[in-house]
Amino acid sequence: MKKFLFLVCMVASLYAIEIGQMPQHVILQGKQGYCVGTKKPFDTKTLRGKVTLFVYVDPDKKDQNAQFFEKVKQLHFPKERFNSVVVINMAATWIPNFVLSSILRKKQQQFPRTLYVKDFHKNFVKEWHMADNAMNILILDKDLKVLFAHTGKLTPKQQQDALKILQERIAND
Numbered sequence: 156m157k158k159f160l161f162l163v164c165m166v167a168s169l170y171a172i173e174i175g176q177m178p179q180h181v182i183l184q185g186k187q188g189y190c191v192g193t194k195k196p197f198d199t200k201t202l203r204g205k206v207t208l209f210v211y212v213d214p215d216k217k218d219q220n221a222q223f224f225e226k227v228k229q230l231h232f233p234k235e236r237f238n239s240v241v242v243i244n245m246a247a248t249w250i251p252n253f254v255l256s257s258i259l260r261k262k263q264q265q266f267p268r269t270l271y272v273k274d275f276h277k278n279f280v281k282e283w284h285m286a287d288n289a290m291n292i293l294i295l296d297k298d299l300k301v302l303f304a305h306t307g308k309l310t311p312k313q314q315q316d317a318l319k320i321l322q323e324r325i326a327n328d
Contacts, residue, residue, distance in 0.1 A: 172293070176301050178283045187278055188245070191259045191271035197242075204297050206324045207238040211279045211291040213247035214255055219290045219307070223314045227321065236325045239269040246277050247288045294320050297328045 172178060183189060184196035202209070208227060227239070243259065245252060256273075263271045277287060285291040286306040294303035294317060303320050305313060 172284050172301055172304050174301050174304060177299050178295075178301065181278060181282050183272060183274055183278060187276055188242075188272060188274040191256075191263045191273060197270075197272045199299065202238050202240065202295065203299060205236055205238045206232075206297060206321065206328055207240060207293075207295040207299075208321065209238075209293040209295055210241045211244060211274075211283070211285040211293075212241065213244050213288045213290065214250055214258075215248050215288075216290040220292065220309050220314075223292075223309050223317065226314065226318060230318070230322070232321070232325050234268055236328065237321075239266075240272065241269055242272040242274050242279055244277060244280070244285075244287065245273050245275045292317070294324070296324055 178199070180199055182196055182198045188197060189195060190197050243255065245255060248255070259271050259273070263269075279285045279291075280287045289306050290308075292303070292305045292309065293301055296302055302324065303317050305317070309317065
């Protein structure tokens with residue numbers, strides 16, 4: 156049994172996104188996904204030039220790190236140096252798309268500095284190896300290199316570490 160668990164962990168680690176890695180270029184358009192509100196394609200290359208907080212989330216896990224996101228919001232990072240992107244894994248939930256669309260339109264209006272994106276076919280699970288049915292949090296530098304990666308609920312220490320990375324990179328990049 157121990158050997159089996161070790162093997163599972165080894166295989167899983169081969170697919171996880173790593174610190175220092177630059178994820179693959181992804182474009183969501185049409186039936187694959189798009190930006191909420193505009194239905195324009197989403198291209199990860201548009202994130203270049205700013206530090207980015209990138210969240211890939213199962214809608215059922217949306218409140219998992221609410222405290223962390225509130226802390227980020229309170230820091231009022233300058234929009235010239237900071238991106239906030241939330242990609243919704245639309246295929247990971249039982250909630251009907253029309254209900255999610257209504258919720259996301261309201262969220263986009265409530266948080267206009269955050270870009271909300273729909274991913275209908277788990278493209279980021281496939282291309283960036285994000286965990287499915289979970290909340291994934293990445294911090295990317297201005298060249299899209301991964302500075303921080305976490306799946307699930309952040310501990311208070313992980314929140315502190317992520318905030319420190321954001322503050323330092325936004326100040327110095």
